[in-house]
Amino acid sequence: MISKARLFPTMAAFCCALLPGCADFSRGPTSAPPDSGADVLGDASAPEGGALSFATAVHPLLIAACKGCHAVGQQAGETQLLFTGDAATDYPTVSRLVDTSAPAASRLLSKMSGNGHGGGTVYAATTPEYQTILQWIQQGARP
DSSP, X not given: OOOHHHHHHHXXXXXXXXXXXXXXXXXXXXXXXXXXXXXXXXXXXXSTTOOOOIXXXXXXXXXXXXXXXXXXXXXXXXXXXXXXXXXHHHHHHHHTTOOTTSGGGOHHHHHHTTTTOTTOOSSOTXXXXXXXXXXXXXXXXXX
């Protein structure tokens, strides 16, 4: 039988090994920081004068970071935010979490930055990904 003194470190190590499957608590920028001179929007930028779209600019970012947990049968499969992988199907679900009248206050951005999100910070406010999603909301959050 394992003593209580040895059980806690063993359980803590086990739990920490499970965390990488979902948004981890230390995830930071996945690309160059905004101050580095790199294009903040990267390949997701809109054409000259055009608005960002959910399908091309936002959905790929959310799928890459969120679908591992936010899908039926996954760790966050009982939440309001579930991804299918299809932009047209996922758009109505995501759009319920945005507020085009106060973009920075959108629930999507709040959760992504770690506020009340069980998976911790997905994209901090200083990341290009966060800024792309914020800009999409500011532009009217079009599909």
